[in-house]
Amino acid sequence: MPVDVPRDALVVRGGDPHDPQNLLRMLEQAQVSHDRGCGYALSTGVGYDPSRSREELIADIATACKLPQTRLAVTTVGDILDNMPFAITPDGPLPSHANIDLGSDLNVDIVKQFIELFRPAEVNPVYQQFRKGR
Numbered sequence: 001m002p003v004d005v006p007r008d009a010l011v012v013r014g015g016d017p018h019d020p021q022n023l024l025r026m027l028e029q030a031q032v033s034h035d036r037g038c039g040y041a042l043s044t045g046v047g048y049d050p051s052r053s054r055e056e057l058i059a060d061i062a063t064a065c066k067l068p069q070t071r072l073a074v075t076t077v078g079d080i081l082d083n084m085p086f087a088i089t090p091d092g093p094l095p096s097h098a099n100i101d102l103g104s105d106l107n108v109d110i111v112k113q114f115i116e117l118f119r120p121a122e123v124n125p126v127y128q129q130f131r132k133g134r
Helices: 021-035 054-064 077-081 108-115
Strands: 010-014 041-047 071-076 087-090 096-101
Touching (some): 010 077
Antiparallel strands (some): 010 041
């Protein structure tokens, strides 16, 4: 059953997509997704709860998706959907993992367009709970 996701739901991705080293990593991740039969897609978390502050909701998404990165990139579902060819598919009730479909052709320009949808990376409020060797 599809999940109805409001346009102002937050989309969170681990890491800083604006770091130039991440462009190649994101291209590789999208290719792996394609090779697994899931199309060219990148993994994110998505959540919506108007009773929570933005910071609380980011923490909820990072916890639900077990994001261990120290930095997080954040945008909204509306920003994703307003930019073709992107589409978002959550795995279940929010907050949850979601794939961002990058369309049928993977290239550097598409991934750069995706990166530009995110604001500057911010601190992950829950990264310490996922650190290895705790």
